[in-house]
Amino acid sequence: MDTEFAQIDPYLPPVEKPAGLIKKLVYALSRRQFGKVPTPVKVVYARMPVAFGMFVGKIGQLDKKLELPQETAYLIREQVAHINVCTFCTDIGRYFVIRANMNEAKFDALHQYSTSPLFSEAERAALDYVTELTRDKNVAPQTFARLRSHYSERAICEIVWLVASEHFYNLTNLGLNIHSDMLCNIARKS
Incomplete structure:
Protein backbone atom coordinates (compact mmCIF):
# COMPACT_ATOMS: atom_id res chain seq x y z
CA MET A 1 0.00 0.00 0.00
CA ASP A 2 1.24 3.47 -0.83
CA THR A 3 2.14 5.01 2.54
CA GLU A 4 1.13 8.42 1.24
CA PHE A 5 -2.51 7.26 1.45
CA ALA A 6 -2.21 4.94 4.46
CA GLN A 7 -3.67 7.47 6.90
CA ILE A 8 -6.72 5.97 8.64
CA ASP A 9 -8.07 9.14 10.25
CA PRO A 10 -10.30 11.48 8.26
CA TYR A 11 -8.53 14.51 6.86
CA LEU A 12 -10.79 16.76 8.94
CA PRO A 13 -11.18 15.92 12.63
CA PRO A 14 -14.59 14.52 13.55
CA VAL A 15 -16.74 16.89 15.59
CA GLU A 16 -17.49 14.79 18.66
CA LYS A 17 -19.52 17.39 20.57
CA PRO A 18 -21.72 19.37 18.21
CA ALA A 19 -22.97 22.84 19.06
CA GLY A 20 -26.63 23.59 18.64
CA LEU A 21 -29.81 21.72 19.39
CA ILE A 22 -30.49 20.46 15.86
CA LYS A 23 -26.98 19.04 15.43
CA LYS A 24 -27.23 17.36 18.83
CA LEU A 25 -30.57 15.87 17.81
CA VAL A 26 -29.11 14.55 14.53
CA TYR A 27 -26.24 12.97 16.47
CA ALA A 28 -28.69 11.36 18.93
CA LEU A 29 -30.90 10.01 16.13
CA SER A 30 -27.83 8.69 14.27
CA ARG A 31 -26.56 7.00 17.43
CA ARG A 32 -29.98 5.46 17.97
CA GLN A 33 -30.23 4.15 14.40
CA PHE A 34 -26.66 2.93 13.91
CA GLY A 35 -25.38 2.34 17.45
CA LYS A 36 -22.87 5.16 16.94
CA VAL A 37 -22.62 8.46 15.10
CA PRO A 38 -21.28 7.65 11.62
CA THR A 39 -18.09 9.45 10.67
CA PRO A 40 -19.63 11.37 7.71
CA VAL A 41 -22.10 12.92 10.14
CA LYS A 42 -19.25 14.02 12.43
CA VAL A 43 -17.04 15.25 9.58
CA VAL A 44 -19.36 16.62 6.88
CA TYR A 45 -22.80 17.19 8.41
CA ALA A 46 -21.30 18.91 11.46
CA ARG A 47 -19.69 21.50 9.17
CA MET A 48 -22.44 21.82 6.53
CA PRO A 49 -25.65 20.80 8.30
CA VAL A 50 -28.18 22.53 6.08
CA ALA A 51 -26.62 21.78 2.70
CA PHE A 52 -25.57 18.22 3.50
CA GLY A 53 -28.74 17.42 5.39
CA MET A 54 -30.98 18.70 2.62
CA PHE A 55 -29.07 16.93 -0.14
CA VAL A 56 -28.88 13.59 1.67
CA GLY A 57 -32.54 14.00 2.62
CA LYS A 58 -33.49 14.55 -1.02
CA ILE A 59 -31.53 11.44 -2.06
CA GLY A 60 -33.42 9.47 0.59
CA GLN A 61 -36.78 10.82 -0.59
CA LEU A 62 -36.06 9.87 -4.18
CA ASP A 63 -34.76 6.43 -3.17
CA LYS A 64 -38.09 5.74 -1.42
CA LYS A 65 -39.89 6.33 -4.74
CA LEU A 66 -37.84 3.82 -6.71
CA GLU A 67 -39.79 1.07 -8.43
CA LEU A 68 -36.76 -1.21 -8.69
CA PRO A 69 -36.68 -4.02 -6.12
Missing part, protein backbone atom coordinates in the same frame (compact mmCIF):
# COMPACT_ATOMS: atom_id res chain seq x y z
CA GLN A 70 -34.88 -2.89 -2.97
CA GLU A 71 -32.36 -5.72 -3.30
CA THR A 72 -31.48 -4.60 -6.83
CA ALA A 73 -30.98 -1.04 -5.62
CA TYR A 74 -28.66 -2.22 -2.83
CA LEU A 75 -26.71 -4.44 -5.25
CA ILE A 76 -26.20 -1.47 -7.57
CA ARG A 77 -25.07 0.84 -4.77
CA GLU A 78 -22.72 -1.78 -3.37
CA GLN A 79 -21.19 -2.49 -6.79
CA VAL A 80 -20.51 1.22 -7.37
CA ALA A 81 -19.01 1.56 -3.88
CA HIS A 82 -16.78 -1.50 -4.45
CA ILE A 83 -15.48 -0.15 -7.75
CA ASN A 84 -14.85 3.27 -6.20
CA VAL A 85 -13.25 1.62 -3.13
CA CYS A 86 -15.45 3.46 -0.65
CA THR A 87 -15.23 1.24 2.42
CA PHE A 88 -17.63 3.41 4.40
CA CYS A 89 -20.24 3.03 1.66
CA THR A 90 -19.85 -0.74 1.38
CA ASP A 91 -20.04 -0.96 5.18
CA ILE A 92 -23.21 1.11 5.55
CA GLY A 93 -24.71 -0.66 2.54
CA ARG A 94 -24.12 -4.01 4.21
CA TYR A 95 -25.61 -2.59 7.43
CA PHE A 96 -28.87 -1.94 5.56
CA VAL A 97 -28.75 -5.38 3.87
CA ILE A 98 -28.43 -7.06 7.27
CA ARG A 99 -31.19 -4.93 8.80
CA ALA A 100 -33.51 -5.79 5.87
CA ASN A 101 -32.74 -9.53 6.26
CA MET A 102 -31.56 -9.81 2.67
CA ASN A 103 -29.46 -12.70 1.37
CA GLU A 104 -25.93 -11.75 2.44
CA ALA A 105 -24.47 -14.60 0.37
CA LYS A 106 -25.64 -12.79 -2.75
CA PHE A 107 -23.84 -9.62 -1.68
CA ASP A 108 -20.75 -11.67 -0.80
CA ALA A 109 -20.83 -13.07 -4.35
CA LEU A 110 -21.17 -9.65 -5.97
CA HIS A 111 -17.60 -9.76 -7.32
CA GLN A 112 -18.58 -12.87 -9.31
CA TYR A 113 -22.09 -11.81 -10.32
CA SER A 114 -21.48 -12.68 -13.98
CA THR A 115 -21.12 -16.40 -13.19
CA SER A 116 -22.87 -16.85 -9.84
CA PRO A 117 -26.22 -18.69 -9.95
CA LEU A 118 -27.45 -16.28 -7.26
CA PHE A 119 -27.97 -13.55 -9.88
CA SER A 120 -30.69 -13.36 -12.52
CA GLU A 121 -29.99 -12.36 -16.12
CA ALA A 122 -31.67 -9.01 -15.42
CA GLU A 123 -29.40 -8.39 -12.43
CA ARG A 124 -26.35 -9.34 -14.50
CA ALA A 125 -27.39 -6.89 -17.22
CA ALA A 126 -27.87 -4.14 -14.63
CA LEU A 127 -24.56 -4.89 -12.93
CA ASP A 128 -22.70 -5.00 -16.26
CA TYR A 129 -24.15 -1.59 -17.09
CA VAL A 130 -23.37 -0.20 -13.63
CA THR A 131 -19.82 -1.58 -13.71
CA GLU A 132 -19.09 -0.17 -17.14
CA LEU A 133 -20.60 3.23 -16.34
CA THR A 134 -18.74 3.50 -13.02
CA ARG A 135 -15.42 2.21 -14.28
CA ASP A 136 -15.32 3.75 -17.76
CA LYS A 137 -17.74 6.71 -17.44
CA ASN A 138 -19.18 5.44 -20.71
CA VAL A 139 -21.38 2.54 -21.77
CA ALA A 140 -21.17 0.49 -24.96
CA PRO A 141 -24.37 0.34 -27.05
CA GLN A 142 -24.54 -3.46 -26.65
CA THR A 143 -24.37 -3.13 -22.85
CA PHE A 144 -27.23 -0.64 -22.93
CA ALA A 145 -29.24 -2.83 -25.33
CA ARG A 146 -28.91 -5.77 -22.95
CA LEU A 147 -30.02 -3.59 -20.03
CA ARG A 148 -32.97 -2.32 -22.05
CA SER A 149 -34.10 -5.86 -22.80
CA HIS A 150 -34.70 -6.40 -19.07
CA TYR A 151 -35.77 -3.01 -17.71
CA SER A 152 -38.31 -0.30 -18.48
CA GLU A 153 -37.22 3.22 -19.34
CA ARG A 154 -38.12 4.34 -15.83
CA ALA A 155 -36.11 1.50 -14.27
CA ILE A 156 -33.11 2.44 -16.44
CA CYS A 157 -33.36 6.03 -15.21
CA GLU A 158 -33.54 4.72 -11.64
CA ILE A 159 -30.38 2.66 -12.22
CA VAL A 160 -28.59 5.76 -13.53
CA TRP A 161 -29.86 7.71 -10.50
CA LEU A 162 -28.49 5.07 -8.12
CA VAL A 163 -25.07 5.17 -9.80
CA ALA A 164 -24.93 8.98 -9.76
CA SER A 165 -26.10 9.38 -6.16
CA GLU A 166 -23.76 6.63 -4.95
CA HIS A 167 -20.88 8.50 -6.59
CA PHE A 168 -21.84 11.54 -4.48
CA TYR A 169 -21.53 9.48 -1.30
CA ASN A 170 -18.36 7.73 -2.46
CA LEU A 171 -16.53 10.89 -3.47
CA THR A 172 -17.59 12.73 -0.32
CA ASN A 173 -16.11 9.98 1.84
CA LEU A 174 -13.02 9.35 -0.29
CA GLY A 175 -12.24 13.05 -0.56
CA LEU A 176 -12.21 13.36 3.23
CA ASN A 177 -10.50 9.99 3.89
CA ILE A 178 -13.56 8.55 5.62
CA HIS A 179 -13.45 4.77 5.88
CA SER A 180 -15.54 1.96 7.37
CA ASP A 181 -17.22 2.52 10.73
CA MET A 182 -17.83 -1.24 11.08
CA LEU A 183 -21.57 -0.59 11.07
CA CYS A 184 -22.21 -4.05 9.63
CA ASN A 185 -20.74 -5.58 12.81
CA ILE A 186 -23.10 -3.45 14.90
CA ALA A 187 -26.05 -4.63 12.77
CA ARG A 188 -25.06 -8.28 13.25
CA LYS A 189 -24.98 -7.85 17.03
CA SER A 190 -28.39 -6.21 17.26
Whole structure:
Protein backbone atom coordinates (compact mmCIF):
# COMPACT_ATOMS: atom_id res chain seq x y z
CA MET A 1 0.00 0.00 0.00
CA ASP A 2 1.24 3.47 -0.83
CA THR A 3 2.14 5.01 2.54
CA GLU A 4 1.13 8.42 1.24
CA PHE A 5 -2.51 7.26 1.45
CA ALA A 6 -2.21 4.94 4.46
CA GLN A 7 -3.67 7.47 6.90
CA ILE A 8 -6.72 5.97 8.64
CA ASP A 9 -8.07 9.14 10.25
CA PRO A 10 -10.30 11.48 8.26
CA TYR A 11 -8.53 14.51 6.86
CA LEU A 12 -10.79 16.76 8.94
CA PRO A 13 -11.18 15.92 12.63
CA PRO A 14 -14.59 14.52 13.55
CA VAL A 15 -16.74 16.89 15.59
CA GLU A 16 -17.49 14.79 18.66
CA LYS A 17 -19.52 17.39 20.57
CA PRO A 18 -21.72 19.37 18.21
CA ALA A 19 -22.97 22.84 19.06
CA GLY A 20 -26.63 23.59 18.64
CA LEU A 21 -29.81 21.72 19.39
CA ILE A 22 -30.49 20.46 15.86
CA LYS A 23 -26.98 19.04 15.43
CA LYS A 24 -27.23 17.36 18.83
CA LEU A 25 -30.57 15.87 17.81
CA VAL A 26 -29.11 14.55 14.53
CA TYR A 27 -26.24 12.97 16.47
CA ALA A 28 -28.69 11.36 18.93
CA LEU A 29 -30.90 10.01 16.13
CA SER A 30 -27.83 8.69 14.27
CA ARG A 31 -26.56 7.00 17.43
CA ARG A 32 -29.98 5.46 17.97
CA GLN A 33 -30.23 4.15 14.40
CA PHE A 34 -26.66 2.93 13.91
CA GLY A 35 -25.38 2.34 17.45
CA LYS A 36 -22.87 5.16 16.94
CA VAL A 37 -22.62 8.46 15.10
CA PRO A 38 -21.28 7.65 11.62
CA THR A 39 -18.09 9.45 10.67
CA PRO A 40 -19.63 11.37 7.71
CA VAL A 41 -22.10 12.92 10.14
CA LYS A 42 -19.25 14.02 12.43
CA VAL A 43 -17.04 15.25 9.58
CA VAL A 44 -19.36 16.62 6.88
CA TYR A 45 -22.80 17.19 8.41
CA ALA A 46 -21.30 18.91 11.46
CA ARG A 47 -19.69 21.50 9.17
CA MET A 48 -22.44 21.82 6.53
CA PRO A 49 -25.65 20.80 8.30
CA VAL A 50 -28.18 22.53 6.08
CA ALA A 51 -26.62 21.78 2.70
CA PHE A 52 -25.57 18.22 3.50
CA GLY A 53 -28.74 17.42 5.39
CA MET A 54 -30.98 18.70 2.62
CA PHE A 55 -29.07 16.93 -0.14
CA VAL A 56 -28.88 13.59 1.67
CA GLY A 57 -32.54 14.00 2.62
CA LYS A 58 -33.49 14.55 -1.02
CA ILE A 59 -31.53 11.44 -2.06
CA GLY A 60 -33.42 9.47 0.59
CA GLN A 61 -36.78 10.82 -0.59
CA LEU A 62 -36.06 9.87 -4.18
CA ASP A 63 -34.76 6.43 -3.17
CA LYS A 64 -38.09 5.74 -1.42
CA LYS A 65 -39.89 6.33 -4.74
CA LEU A 66 -37.84 3.82 -6.71
CA GLU A 67 -39.79 1.07 -8.43
CA LEU A 68 -36.76 -1.21 -8.69
CA PRO A 69 -36.68 -4.02 -6.12
CA GLN A 70 -34.88 -2.89 -2.97
CA GLU A 71 -32.36 -5.72 -3.30
CA THR A 72 -31.48 -4.60 -6.83
CA ALA A 73 -30.98 -1.04 -5.62
CA TYR A 74 -28.66 -2.22 -2.83
CA LEU A 75 -26.71 -4.44 -5.25
CA ILE A 76 -26.20 -1.47 -7.57
CA ARG A 77 -25.07 0.84 -4.77
CA GLU A 78 -22.72 -1.78 -3.37
CA GLN A 79 -21.19 -2.49 -6.79
CA VAL A 80 -20.51 1.22 -7.37
CA ALA A 81 -19.01 1.56 -3.88
CA HIS A 82 -16.78 -1.50 -4.45
CA ILE A 83 -15.48 -0.15 -7.75
CA ASN A 84 -14.85 3.27 -6.20
CA VAL A 85 -13.25 1.62 -3.13
CA CYS A 86 -15.45 3.46 -0.65
CA THR A 87 -15.23 1.24 2.42
CA PHE A 88 -17.63 3.41 4.40
CA CYS A 89 -20.24 3.03 1.66
CA THR A 90 -19.85 -0.74 1.38
CA ASP A 91 -20.04 -0.96 5.18
CA ILE A 92 -23.21 1.11 5.55
CA GLY A 93 -24.71 -0.66 2.54
CA ARG A 94 -24.12 -4.01 4.21
CA TYR A 95 -25.61 -2.59 7.43
CA PHE A 96 -28.87 -1.94 5.56
CA VAL A 97 -28.75 -5.38 3.87
CA ILE A 98 -28.43 -7.06 7.27
CA ARG A 99 -31.19 -4.93 8.80
CA ALA A 100 -33.51 -5.79 5.87
CA ASN A 101 -32.74 -9.53 6.26
CA MET A 102 -31.56 -9.81 2.67
CA ASN A 103 -29.46 -12.70 1.37
CA GLU A 104 -25.93 -11.75 2.44
CA ALA A 105 -24.47 -14.60 0.37
CA LYS A 106 -25.64 -12.79 -2.75
CA PHE A 107 -23.84 -9.62 -1.68
CA ASP A 108 -20.75 -11.67 -0.80
CA ALA A 109 -20.83 -13.07 -4.35
CA LEU A 110 -21.17 -9.65 -5.97
CA HIS A 111 -17.60 -9.76 -7.32
CA GLN A 112 -18.58 -12.87 -9.31
CA TYR A 113 -22.09 -11.81 -10.32
CA SER A 114 -21.48 -12.68 -13.98
CA THR A 115 -21.12 -16.40 -13.19
CA SER A 116 -22.87 -16.85 -9.84
CA PRO A 117 -26.22 -18.69 -9.95
CA LEU A 118 -27.45 -16.28 -7.26
CA PHE A 119 -27.97 -13.55 -9.88
CA SER A 120 -30.69 -13.36 -12.52
CA GLU A 121 -29.99 -12.36 -16.12
CA ALA A 122 -31.67 -9.01 -15.42
CA GLU A 123 -29.40 -8.39 -12.43
CA ARG A 124 -26.35 -9.34 -14.50
CA ALA A 125 -27.39 -6.89 -17.22
CA ALA A 126 -27.87 -4.14 -14.63
CA LEU A 127 -24.56 -4.89 -12.93
CA ASP A 128 -22.70 -5.00 -16.26
CA TYR A 129 -24.15 -1.59 -17.09
CA VAL A 130 -23.37 -0.20 -13.63
CA THR A 131 -19.82 -1.58 -13.71
CA GLU A 132 -19.09 -0.17 -17.14
CA LEU A 133 -20.60 3.23 -16.34
CA THR A 134 -18.74 3.50 -13.02
CA ARG A 135 -15.42 2.21 -14.28
CA ASP A 136 -15.32 3.75 -17.76
CA LYS A 137 -17.74 6.71 -17.44
CA ASN A 138 -19.18 5.44 -20.71
CA VAL A 139 -21.38 2.54 -21.77
CA ALA A 140 -21.17 0.49 -24.96
CA PRO A 141 -24.37 0.34 -27.05
CA GLN A 142 -24.54 -3.46 -26.65
CA THR A 143 -24.37 -3.13 -22.85
CA PHE A 144 -27.23 -0.64 -22.93
CA ALA A 145 -29.24 -2.83 -25.33
CA ARG A 146 -28.91 -5.77 -22.95
CA LEU A 147 -30.02 -3.59 -20.03
CA ARG A 148 -32.97 -2.32 -22.05
CA SER A 149 -34.10 -5.86 -22.80
CA HIS A 150 -34.70 -6.40 -19.07
CA TYR A 151 -35.77 -3.01 -17.71
CA SER A 152 -38.31 -0.30 -18.48
CA GLU A 153 -37.22 3.22 -19.34
CA ARG A 154 -38.12 4.34 -15.83
CA ALA A 155 -36.11 1.50 -14.27
CA ILE A 156 -33.11 2.44 -16.44
CA CYS A 157 -33.36 6.03 -15.21
CA GLU A 158 -33.54 4.72 -11.64
CA ILE A 159 -30.38 2.66 -12.22
CA VAL A 160 -28.59 5.76 -13.53
CA TRP A 161 -29.86 7.71 -10.50
CA LEU A 162 -28.49 5.07 -8.12
CA VAL A 163 -25.07 5.17 -9.80
CA ALA A 164 -24.93 8.98 -9.76
CA SER A 165 -26.10 9.38 -6.16
CA GLU A 166 -23.76 6.63 -4.95
CA HIS A 167 -20.88 8.50 -6.59
CA PHE A 168 -21.84 11.54 -4.48
CA TYR A 169 -21.53 9.48 -1.30
CA ASN A 170 -18.36 7.73 -2.46
CA LEU A 171 -16.53 10.89 -3.47
CA THR A 172 -17.59 12.73 -0.32
CA ASN A 173 -16.11 9.98 1.84
CA LEU A 174 -13.02 9.35 -0.29
CA GLY A 175 -12.24 13.05 -0.56
CA LEU A 176 -12.21 13.36 3.23
CA ASN A 177 -10.50 9.99 3.89
CA ILE A 178 -13.56 8.55 5.62
CA HIS A 179 -13.45 4.77 5.88
CA SER A 180 -15.54 1.96 7.37
CA ASP A 181 -17.22 2.52 10.73
CA MET A 182 -17.83 -1.24 11.08
CA LEU A 183 -21.57 -0.59 11.07
CA CYS A 184 -22.21 -4.05 9.63
CA ASN A 185 -20.74 -5.58 12.81
CA ILE A 186 -23.10 -3.45 14.90
CA ALA A 187 -26.05 -4.63 12.77
CA ARG A 188 -25.06 -8.28 13.25
CA LYS A 189 -24.98 -7.85 17.03
CA SER A 190 -28.39 -6.21 17.26
